Structure formats: structure tokens, C-alpha cells
Amino acid sequence: MRRVRHVLGISGGKDSAALAIYMRENYPELDIEYYTSDTGKELEATYNLIENLENYLGKEIYKLPVLSDESLNPFDHFIKMYNGYLPGNISRWCTKKLKLEPFEKYVGDDLVISYVGIRGDEDREGYISRKSNIQSIFPFRKNMFSEDVTTKFLGNNNIPNVFNFYATLDLGEKKERIFEVINEEISINFSQSQKLNILLDLGVKEYNHAVFHFLKTTDYPLSQEVEFPLVDNEDLLVRDDIFRILEDSGVGVPEYYKAIEFEVNGKKSTYARSRSGCFFCFYQQKIEWVWLYEQHPDLFFKAMEYEKDGYTWIQDESLAELVKSERIEKIKEEYIKRKERKQSKAQSPYLLDILEDAEGEGCASCFI
Incomplete structure (x- = not known):
């Protein structure tokens, strides 16, 4: 029998963090390795979450990717290689270069069980490696096995x-x-x-x-495994369970999920960030760009610095255009109208109703 490694990737988001806690609490007999793919462009709350998780797990979370060029952070290393070409929906080189390739290099040719935090209330499939030595398992779902x-x-x-x-x-x-x-x-x-x-x-x-x-x-x-404890697992965990796990464990929910109040033209609402990942992620909703501008203006202007020669984070407008006061006002108004259409759904301090729309978008390897 060949040795099988058990690994769990921490994206910095709520689901992967909750899965790490869940596995530690329910399957302590599994010797799980934890890793994270650090782009160098995460929010401070993401790094705080990873530090809190390391303290809770009592294990180091291994940092990927490891680059020979230590003068640049991972994202800037590859943006230099691509001559300033920004990643986007069509060319998602950030996922490939900063997430998938470092992970596959990390595990090499070893036999690997990779635990993925897609929930039981999500209708999507997670990342499945093309390498036959890597098998994905989804403990939060009713069917924990991958589509293949x-x-x-x-x-x-x-x-x-x-x-x-x-x-x-x-x-x-x-x-x-x-x-x-x-x-x-x-x-x-x-x-x-x-x-x-x-x-x-x-x-x-x-x-x-x-x-x-x-x-x-x-x-x-x-x-290669004689037994596998998860075969007796009948749990099905949904979004509310994820927040409960994070709070009950003491690890806590990242600040960017928590609602912040704003007012526009006499109407009040709240906004937050729907995902982990780079602060300039091109999958963000426009209201999230506004959130970034108003809550972390230094990061917003850093994101603006990457836009040049026709390269923009948003397909139909630049950040310089988005940041104009009349544009921000319109984005907020449209966002409020969208929320009002969803009033029948339960409200949450973490904007769970709005998250429902946003979570299905993007690369699973970045946001779980």
C-alpha cells in the first residue's frame, strides 16, 4: 500500500476555513496537511483568518507559491512575466499560476486526498485535478465524491x-x-x-x-486506504452552518463579510464583500468595488495603478470612471433596488441573501 497524503487548501474564505475546523473536530485521526496560496494581494482580514486558524489547528498552514524571485510578491512576479496583462474572465492566468500550478507542484506525484469546502446548498462542482494521483472529497455535501x-x-x-x-x-x-x-x-x-x-x-x-x-x-x-472514516458521514452543511462553525470555534468570521451601513439619496442599506481572494478580483460586483474604495481606499488606488494601456479590471469601465461620485451613487441605487427585489429572503448580518448571487461566480479554487 502506498502512503496517501491528506491535504486541505485554505483560500482565506469562510468555507475552506470552516472545513478545516470541521475536519479537526470530527476527524482528528486524519493527518491533514493545510496549505494556502498567497497571491500577495489579499485583504488583511484574510491573513488574520489564516493566523487564527493556525492557532486553532495547532499546525502550520504551508504557504504557496514558493518563488525564486523574492523581490516581488507572487502576483507582481507574474504580472511582470505577462507584461502587465491583467487576468480576467477570459484569461484567468491568476488561478492557473497562483493557485493550481503551485498546488500540483506541492503534492507532486504523491497520492493525495484533497478536501474541498463546497457546501451542501451549492449546485456546483469544485476543482478536479487532471492528475490521476489527486482525488477530491467534499465533506459538506450529501454526495462527498467528485463527478468523475x-x-x-x-x-x-x-x-x-x-x-x-x-x-x-x-x-x-x-x-x-x-x-x-x-x-x-x-x-x-x-x-x-x-x-x-x-x-x-x-x-x-x-x-x-x-x-x-x-x-x-x-x-x-x-x-490505497484500508478504511476511510468519512464513509459514515451523513452531515450536510449549508451557509448558516459555516458561520456558526467559525464563530463557535473562536476563529471568527472575516471582517469583510460583515455588513456596513451606507446611505444614498435618503435610502439606507448595507454592503460587504462576498468572497475572499485578491482585493482587486475581477469577479467582484461593482458594489464591492465601491465597498473597497470607501473602506480601503489605499487598496483601491493600488488596484487602479495596474490599469493601463486598455487593461481594466472591469470589462466595461475603468476604476477611474467607477470612482466618480455620480457613478458611485448610481451603483448604490441599483444595488438597493436589487436587494429590495429579494426582500422575501432572510436578512443576515453577513448579507447572505446577496452572497447567494455572487458565490456561484468565479473559480472554485480561489473562493471556497
Whole structure:
């Protein structure tokens, strides 16, 4: 049996931080390595969170990337390489160079289980490495396995094996229904998602154990593990759980998630930042750029310094244009109107209703 490394990346955001705490509390027997990809352009609150986590975990959080050129921080190192070409939706070189490549270099060719903090109330898939030695696990979701594993496990050609894997388990009175679902082939009228959800509803632990048996027949890193404690995990954690974990642990919620009041044309509202990541992240909403300008003007003007020769952080306007008083007023008014359309949703000191829109955007490897 080859040794398997267990790793967990800390983005500086709430979900990855909560996952680190969750794993420490619930699975202390796992020797998890923690790492963070420091772009050199994070908010101070992000660095504070990482320091608090290190104190809580009692472990160093390894800092990536490691560059030979120590005269520049990571982002400025690569902006120099790209001759000032800013990253954006089309060319997301920041994710590749500052997140993915450093991570894959860090783990090398070792067998790795990578724990990812995508929640049970999110409908998206996290980063899945193309390297066969890295396997992603999602402890907060009902289905903790990645899409590639699910597709192979539930494939029509694997039905006899799935039947046999389940046959080793104590299924009780659900046995007949489970085997009925297993034997139904995926088709236009019966999707993989439908089959998966029915099996999960019939028993998350049973599904996990069957998949773990299946993985023993593959080259995935989990095939090398004699046992895996998360197969008995039936937790499903959503956004409210994440904030509770952070508060209860004493690590705390990063300040940039907390609502700050503002007023425009007699109307009051609140704004905050919806994500971790670089202070000039191009995935920010325009109201978040306004937040940055008003709460951290020094960082806003640093972001402005990168804009030149037609390169701008926002596709349709420059920061110099956005910072004009009449433009800020309009952005705030539009933001308030958008919030008013969502009044039926629960309000939160962390702007959870607005976060719902923003969290689905961006690179999972940056913001989980």
C-alpha cells in the first residue's frame, strides 16, 4: 500500500476555513496537511483568518507559491512575466499560476486526498485535478465524491458491480427498493442525477460504503486506504452552518463579510464583500468595488495603478470612471433596488441573501 497524503487548501474564505475546523473536530485521526496560496494581494482580514486558524489547528498552514524571485510578491512576479496583462474572465492566468500550478507542484506525484469546502446548498462542482494521483472529497455535501467518480460508479456498464457492492451491506427493509434503483439504467428518462439522489435518499452511509468498495477496484488514491472514516458521514452543511462553525470555534468570521451601513439619496442599506481572494478580483460586483474604495481606499488606488494601456479590471469601465461620485451613487441605487427585489429572503448580518448571487461566480479554487 502506498502512503496517501491528506491535504486541505485554505483560500482565506469562510468555507475552506470552516472545513478545516470541521475536519479537526470530527476527524482528528486524519493527518491533514493545510496549505494556502498567497497571491500577495489579499485583504488583511484574510491573513488574520489564516493566523487564527493556525492557532486553532495547532499546525502550520504551508504557504504557496514558493518563488525564486523574492523581490516581488507572487502576483507582481507574474504580472511582470505577462507584461502587465491583467487576468480576467477570459484569461484567468491568476488561478492557473497562483493557485493550481503551485498546488500540483506541492503534492507532486504523491497520492493525495484533497478536501474541498463546497457546501451542501451549492449546485456546483469544485476543482478536479487532471492528475490521476489527486482525488477530491467534499465533506459538506450529501454526495462527498467528485463527478468523475460518480459517473464511473453509476455507469450502466457498472450495474453488476454496484449490485455486488451493495450486497455486502446490511440494507434492511430498503434492500428491495435500492436494488430496483441500481438495476434501472441511466437514460433520457432517468438521469444520472436522479439515480444518484434516490440512492442517497435511501441511505448516504450505504452509498458511501458502496462507492468506497468500488474505489478499491480503481487507481484512485482512496484505493490505497484500508478504511476511510468519512464513509459514515451523513452531515450536510449549508451557509448558516459555516458561520456558526467559525464563530463557535473562536476563529471568527472575516471582517469583510460583515455588513456596513451606507446611505444614498435618503435610502439606507448595507454592503460587504462576498468572497475572499485578491482585493482587486475581477469577479467582484461593482458594489464591492465601491465597498473597497470607501473602506480601503489605499487598496483601491493600488488596484487602479495596474490599469493601463486598455487593461481594466472591469470589462466595461475603468476604476477611474467607477470612482466618480455620480457613478458611485448610481451603483448604490441599483444595488438597493436589487436587494429590495429579494426582500422575501432572510436578512443576515453577513448579507447572505446577496452572497447567494455572487458565490456561484468565479473559480472554485480561489473562493471556497
